[in-house]
Amino acid sequence: MTQTQSSGEVKQHYRACHLCEAICGLVIETTGDQVLSIKGDPNDPLSRGHICPKAVALQDIHVDPDRLRKPVKRVRGEGSGYQHVEIDWEEALDLAADGLIRTIREHGVDGVGAYFGNPTVHNYGMLTHQNALFRHIRTRNRYSATSVDQLPHHLISLWLFGHKLLFPIPDIDRCDYFLMLGANPLASNGSIWTVPDVKKRINALTSRGGKLVVVDPRRTETAEVASEHHAIIPGSDAALLLAIINVLSQRDWIKLRHLEAYIDGLDEVISAVRPFTPGWAAEVTGLSASTIEAIARDMASAERGICYGRMGVSTQRFGALCQWAIQVINIMTGNLDREGGSLFTLPAVDQVLGTSPGGFGRHHSRVRELPEFDRELPAATLAEEILTPGEGQVRALFTGAGNPVLSTPSGAALDDALETLDFMVSLDPWINETTRHADVILPPTSPLEHDHYDLAFHVNAVRNTARYNPPVFDKPEGAMHDWEILSALGERVAKALDLEAAPVIPPDVMMDFALRAGPYGDDSEHKVSLDALKANPSGIDFGPLKPQLPDRLQTPGKRINLAVPKVLDDVLRVYEELPEVDEGYRLIGRRHVRDCNSWMHNFHRLVKGRDRCTLMVNPEDAKREGWQEGERVTVASRVGSIITHVEITPNIRSGVVSLPHGFGHAREGTRMALANDNPGVSCNDITDAGFVDPLCGNAALNGVPVQVSRV
Ligand SMILES: Nc1nc2c(c(=O)[nH]1)N[C@H]1C(S)=C(S)[C@@H](COP(=O)(O)OP(=O)(O)OC[C@H]3O[C@@H](n4cnc5c(=O)[nH]c(N)nc54)[C@H](O)[C@@H]3O)O[C@H]1N2
Ligand SMILES: Nc1nc2c(c(=O)[nH]1)N[C@H]1C(S)=C(S)[C@@H](COP(=O)(O)OP(=O)(O)OC[C@H]3O[C@@H](n4cnc5c(=O)[nH]c(N)nc54)[C@H](O)[C@@H]3O)O[C@H]1N2
Ligand code: SF4
Ligand SMILES: [Mo]
Secondary structure, three states: OOHHHOOOOEEEEEEEOOOOOOOOEEEEEEEOOEEEEEEEOOOOOOOOOOOOOOHHHHHHHHHOOOOOOOOEEEEEOOOOOEEEEEOOHHHHHHHHHHHHHHHHHHHOHHHEEEEEOHHHHHOHHHHHHHHHHHOOOOOOOEEEHHHHOOHHHHHHHHHHHOOOOOOOEEOHHHOOEEEEEOOOHHHHOOOOOEOOOHHHHHHHHHHOOOEEEEEOOEOOHHHHHOOEEEOOOOOOHHHHHHHHHHHHHHOOOOOOHHHHHHEEOHHHHHHHOOOOOHHHHHHHHOOOHHHHHHHHHHHHHOOOEEEEEOHHHHOOOOHHHHHHHHHHHHHHOOOEOOOOOEEOOOOOOOHHHHOOOOOEEEEEOOOOOOEEEOOEOOHHHHHHHHHOOOOOOOOEEEEEOOOHHHHOOOHHHHHHHHOOOOEEEEEOOOOOOOHHHOOEEEOOOOHHHOOEEOOOHHHHEOEEEEOEEOOOOOOOOOOOOHHHHHHHHHHHHHHHOOOOOOOOOOHHHHHHHHHHHOOOOOOOOOOOOHHHHHHOOOOEEEEEOOOOOOOOOOOHHHOEEOOOHHHHHHHHHHHHHOOOOOOOEEEEOOOOOOOEOEOOOOOHHHHOOOOOOOEEEOHHHHHHHOOOOOOEEEEEOOOOEEEEEEEEOOOEOOOEEEOOOOOOOOOOOOOOHHHHHOOOOOHHHOOOOOOEOOOOOOEOOOOEEEEEEEO
16 A cells, blocks of 8 residues: 555554454554554553454455445245345345344244354454344343363363452562463463463573473464473363362372462362373373473472463363363462462452353253253254244344354254254344355444444453553444444334333443443542543553452352362263263364454455375374375364365374364355465364363363364
8 A cells, every 4th residue: 555545644553453362552544544554552551562463454355345345135046046245234234133123023022042252352342232133132042162272271260269350460560489271372372361462471480590381282372382291182171170189189289378368179179180190191292291290299389380271172062061170279379369470360350240140051052952051052052942942942143243054063964054044134244154154244333433442352461551542444434333223223123122222321331331330430549531532542551460369259158169069070071071082183273373263364464374184194104094294184073074184293292183163265155355265174174063172061172083084
């Protein structure tokens, strides 16, 4: 983009990047309606100038010719297929509302299903206004990306600390020892851990003599910069973690420190883990007994230690148990709520006090009886809830900022199931693998056309800061924000069903109120408000995380009971199900720094270069099976098969294969030209909706049993 194309003065805007959880501060230069440059904001107190290659792609989202500017409806095209044609907003909103209303009249509210995807939590208007519609549709069939992701974190936070959002955040800048399982922040930029510039922070840790120990079946980018890497057998982390707890107690290395005064149930935990010796765990995990002992010793003897685990240990068959064990280790070593350990945040908009703590198992899915969490059912049940007739069957679906066809297990089956719906509406800017099934697609304004406050990720951040930014560009004539679309649909549904319509309060007004009522608001020395944040566009710093226990606990009596009955029952399952003895390979996922789940493959600067949708295999396995570099292979699981090609690398454990998720484009009726030119395959066509963590219903996307054979 050159100066000559543009008109008028050059303007500087401040904006946080909403593409991943690192929420980096940006400085965006524009002229007229064009972006001239996007750079890191050195004055952002959290990100300190850091950005990754995706930040610059914010402008690609904005200018992408495939991004819908007007609603579209689905009509029968030539031949057997369908196509989407533009319609105006009034017609689109009426069509969408009518489809939902008709379903409610014919089948009741449970006939409407809803799936909200990941960008929902990166877009505060969607968070504040989901209920503008769904307060009128109190369906049991709510789903979201949570159950292919961080569900175990919420559940364990609810059980141990009394609120689904009380996440202990690794205080990396002040720790000496960091045990990291199933996370690759050098590619992902951190998760349930808002930690921009994580590489610099890791380097600082190792330079001051500290240690980062990575447990991952793959030698990842993060493992590369770690002090130690242990290539574990996928799905076996529970055995390692239970053995560590056992060693800590057997060796008398428990040091509760300040936590002693409000911990219950430790003795029951200690007796429950007694069978899990390092010798047994060694056989199950592929790590040696002496390694397991050494990890326990290092964690116990560190002045300030952290145990943290993410996708690799959350989206596997023991996800909830792993997340529980991680917190037990942090507590047993006295590192919870301690500087240099893991601490709770105190964000400027304090949702711990402002939202429901969450609940579990108050109802179950109709077909497979999987438990709800926080009024949502596991996404792994969605296809069967659509396909199985009977009372409560999903007949219409609303999707908002989600692409479950590519992002949830047995995606191919869901792709087929969506075609059987009576009605589908999507709130989404693109016609992709999921939204192509929608009767009507309602596209919101581009990210640069709406304001931004990070309601979700300040909750997980390594420092307490706040940042609000007005839109970079004006809203185009006639366009609607996500929250406006949700409100407009809510009004129509309420009117038709004779329900009381809710007053529409814009998200920024809500934010001002919440900020002023929050911990740095009117009653504090900071007096933070929306105006104060507007006057400080790089953000306001409230300092490093501080200990807050027991006050911050939301449990009865402000105590932490480690002996959660459902979790202790699940401990037995580890003994029953591990070690696994079967033929074949274990499939795991991976992320690349230039990907963002399924939806950013339409921008040249992010997809250029070598094909990234490859099946990583270990050289020994390749030699034994006779696979050559680049050779096409079939990867088959219980639910299906895909054809991809082999990338031979010593960086993956023998017996394990890895495919990224979010590919599998070029399906009929989609409109994402560049993504469709380099489609790749969807690993979720072979991950298995039947393979879940039975404790919480989270999808087990990692450790899926597969067979690999030459085409
Ligand atoms: N095998 C495997 N599967 C996985 C994972 C894995 O590691 N392995 N990871 C899982 C994880 S962690 C997640 S979070 C899920 C993600 O799962 P989803 O959230 O279902 O999928 P995304 O690919 O994030 O799709 C986002 C959708 O939102 C749309 N969108 C983008 N921005 C906006 C916006 O501002 N407004 C609206 N209305 N729409 C928008 C995009 O067009 C796209 O359709 O995938 C999961 N799936
Ligand atoms: N570039 C990029 N950044 C992203 C995203 C993206 O798609 N691309 N997505 C965003 C989202 S929605 C999320 S939730 C976060 C996720 O953030 P992370 O969890 O940090 O990201 P992953 O790369 O999925 O890391 C999971 C790791 O677990 C390992 N693993 C797999 N199975 C096992 C196992 O059984 N045990 C152990 N110990 N490890 C295992 C994998 O090899 C992988 O390295 O990233 C966010 N940031
Ligand atoms: S690390 Fe995440 S928040 Fe930061 S620039 Fe990259 S995508 Fe945006
Ligand atoms: Mo995620």
